[in-house]
Amino acid sequence: MNLKRRILLAACAALWLGAFPVQARDKFIVVASTTSTEQSGLFGHILPLFEQKTGIKVRVVALGTGQALDSARRGDADVVFVHDKAAEEKFVAEGFGVKRQDVMYNDFILVGPKDDPARVAGGRDITGALKKIEAANATSGAAAPRAPFVSRGDKSGTHAAELRLWKLAGIDIEKAKGPWYKDTGSGMGPALNTAASTDAYVLADRGTWLSFKNRASLAIVVEGDTRLFNQYGVILVNPAKHPHVKKELGQQFIDWIVSAEGQKAIADYRIGGEQLFFPNATK
Amino acid sequence: MSGANDVFPLVLEAVSFRARDRTIIDRVSLAMDRGVRTVILGPNGAGKSVLMRLMHGLLAPSSGRITWRGRERRPEAQAMVFQRPVVLRTTAHANVAYGLKLAGVPGAERMARAAAALERVGLAHLAGRPAKVFSGGEQQRLALARAWALEPRVLFLDEPTASLDPAAARDVERIIGEIASTGCKIVMTTHNLGQARRLADEVVFLDSGRVTEYTPAGAFFRNPRSVEADAYIKGELL
Amino acid sequence: MGSFGESLTTALNLIGGADPKLAEIVLLSLQVSLLSVLFAALMGLPLGAALAVGRFPGRQVITVVLNGFMGLPSVVVGLLVYLLLSRAGPLGEYGLLFTPGAMVIAQTVLITPLMAALTRQIVEDAWREYREQLRSLGATTPRAALTLLWDARFSLFVAVLAGFGRAASEVGAVMMVGGNIDGVTRVMTTTIALETSKGDLPLALALGLILVALILAVNAAAHVTRQWALRHYG
Numbered sequence: 192m193n194l195k196r197r198i199l200l201a202a203c204a205a206l207w208l209g210a211f212p213v214q215a216r217d218k219f220i221v222v223a224s225t226t227s228t229e230q231s232g233l234f235g236h237i238l239p240l241f242e243q244k245t246g247i248k249v250r251v252v253a254l255g256t257g258q259a260l261d262s263a264r265r266g267d268a269d270v271v272f273v274h275d276k277a278a279e280e281k282f283v284a285e286g287f288g289v290k291r292q293d294v295m296y297n298d299f300i301l302v303g304p305k306d307d308p309a310r311v312a313g314g315r316d317i318t319g320a321l322k323k324i325e326a327a328n329a330t331s332g333a334a335a336p337r338a339p340f341v342s343r344g345d346k347s348g349t350h351a352a353e354l355r356l357w358k359l360a361g362i363d364i365e366k367a368k369g370p371w372y373k374d375t376g377s378g379m380g381p382a383l384n385t386a387a388s389t390d391a392y393v394l395a396d397r398g399t400w401l402s403f404k405n406r407a408s409l410a411i412v413v414e415g416d417t418r419l420f421n422q423y424g425v426i427l428v429n430p431a432k433h434p435h436v437k438k439e440l441g442q443q444f445i446d447w448i449v450s451a452e453g454q455k456a457i458a459d460y461r462i463g464g465e466q467l468f469f470p471n472a473t474k
Numbered sequence: 475m476s477g478a479n480d481v482f483p484l485v486l487e488a489v490s491f492r493a494r495d496r497t498i499i500d501r502v503s504l505a506m507d508r509g510v511r512t513v514i515l516g517p518n519g520a521g522k523s524v525l526m527r528l529m530h531g532l533l534a535p536s537s538g539r540i541t542w543r544g545r546e547r548r549p550e551a552q553a554m555v556f557q558r559p560v561v562l563r564t565t566a567h568a569n570v571a572y573g574l575k576l577a578g579v580p581g582a583e584r585m586a587r588a589a590a591a592l593e594r595v596g597l598a599h600l601a602g603r604p605a606k607v608f609s610g611g612e613q614q615r616l617a618l619a620r621a622w623a624l625e626p627r628v629l630f631l632d633e634p635t636a637s638l639d640p641a642a643a644r645d646v647e648r649i650i651g652e653i654a655s656t657g658c659k660i661v662m663t664t665h666n667l668g669q670a671r672r673l674a675d676e677v678v679f680l681d682s683g684r685v686t687e688y689t690p691a692g693a694f695f696r697n698p699r700s701v702e703a704d705a706y707i708k709g710e711l712l
Numbered sequence: 713m714g715s716f717g718e719s720l721t722t723a724l725n726l727i728g729g730a731d732p733k734l735a736e737i738v739l740l741s742l743q744v745s746l747l748s749v750l751f752a753a754l755m756g757l758p759l760g761a762a763l764a765v766g767r768f769p770g771r772q773v774i775t776v777v778l779n780g781f782m783g784l785p786s787v788v789v790g791l792l793v794y795l796l797l798s799r800a801g802p803l804g805e806y807g808l809l810f811t812p813g814a815m816v817i818a819q820t821v822l823i824t825p826l827m828a829a830l831t832r833q834i835v836e837d838a839w840r841e842y843r844e845q846l847r848s849l850g851a852t853t854p855r856a857a858l859t860l861l862w863d864a865r866f867s868l869f870v871a872v873l874a875g876f877g878r879a880a881s882e883v884g885a886v887m888m889v890g891g892n893i894d895g896v897t898r899v900m901t902t903t904i905a906l907e908t909s910k911g912d913l914p915l916a917l918a919l920g921l922i923l924v925a926l927i928l929a930v931n932a933a934a935h936v937t938r939q940w941a942l943r944h945y946g
Contacts, residue, residue, distance in 0.1 A: 229894075433799060
């Protein structure tokens, strides 16, 4: 029995040591970012470069923008890196963040079924397209909406952008939405999955779209409208509110990502030869 | 291990046991002494098993007193063997050693006493085998070895051979006889009148929770005084 | 159906090629689930045994609550542990959130009621058989509980394997408290969820097949153990 017990204890120790403390000994920071950014693969490209230069490992927790900022408010992250300028500025104003800086932008695209029931394909006017989609559904019956539209409905940056665009198009979406408007409350990938399987229109970020493999009959129908540009900001979580925040390491990350080197790394990231993110940090 | 006088007599004073509004044992008074082999007889439902458990201390009486040499404290040097042998999922040797461990016997002595007990019941060759795969007879002998190893002053046996074939039953009877001959008091229930005749020195006859007879064995079988006992003997012989 | 065949091929290629990323994910999954089951068993087995043989006020209530907790939704456990371990929460100073340690804690909370409830049932059955004999031999209640736990070790082992299966399949709690961080807290189930949401269904299905194969292997081990034990120990 004694031998068996000793073996068991040794196995447990091996399990525990094998799993965890090695990671605890590294220098690391926790960056709260969004699912769409992570799923675009950007982090997989730029973070190894940062780690090579500074030896700091970056642990990205990918959540919706709302949840990312909330995590930071609770002090569970060192840096936030999201794309909802209004929410970010509010975050800093509340005292949870030190300073907000522009980093890069990407764009949203309107994706829709190839047979394009609302006749919006090829345009550069997003509000025009949204108006056409709403009009197409106003005339069709509830049972078979002519131009269904999938919304993320999860308070993410993408969702916020979508709502802004409906407003810009002069449509009160709360009133206008019907069975054709599918509020899925989900991330970008699942929303695209839903759109693919129901032949619906959906507003997506280009990054997720480019890596999305389950396209079915979906294709890009509207792009290039400047109102579709999606600005990213980075903020250090305020150590005054949360003393444990790794402010030196976090600041190193921020300094790097707005530096020429970091900005170039962002620009170099491509999917299928296409650039996804356009660096625009101010000097 | 001071003198066997230490725990006897075992006295029951107007002991009753009630459960769920039924009186199972009704004001039983007995005084039992050492060395004598006592067999409790009676029809089904008479309460024999309950009476044994009361004496052994597994049940507490609803009223009345049970004393060992005038003291209410239940002595440790006693053991019980049940109709269906209960053995642990380990070797025969470990089963016997378990009882000794509970009794506080130190390691080396445990091993020796366990081995000796198994030898006495004829299970030495199976000492290292898992007890659960033994036959019914072997398991009951193991239970006896476990009890015997504790060197009890009194051994209770509740229909110990009822589940066994005749050959195994004979083995068990022989062992009970040997245990008795070392000075341990035997208190036993059985339905087998032949077995009772072979083993009993005295008989307690229990009917509907009352003791109707408490006599030496010879007198009981030749000339039962109560109607119930008489009917019982005749019934069992049919 | 074509996609299923594609997924199967992808799965076999990943396994056969000993893809290091896959190995890292599988290893972490095993570590987290095994540690959780270990802690859950350390707490759940004594608790279950105590409930089976003990006689104390509130025993019935605790038993009912425990049986209910067997079906705790993992997202609820995840949320509770998240609130506990967050920097803003009572245990925040330990900085456990978004680490494998947090995942172990969440899964332990999830599995312990299961371990305790299964143990209670197993020990209760054994107690019914052994109670009188153990009492006759002079075993105290705590001593009897330990004896029963050892005696029922094979049945308990199977119960522990069931706990492992539950832990390894769980996604809600580990996603929330681990954060699904690449290379740090990404396990099989959270990877499957991630790949599905990215629309990479073949890869997700491939990982799913591997996970299912793992669970089946665990169940096969349970069955074999049971058979071997019955033959050798009765």
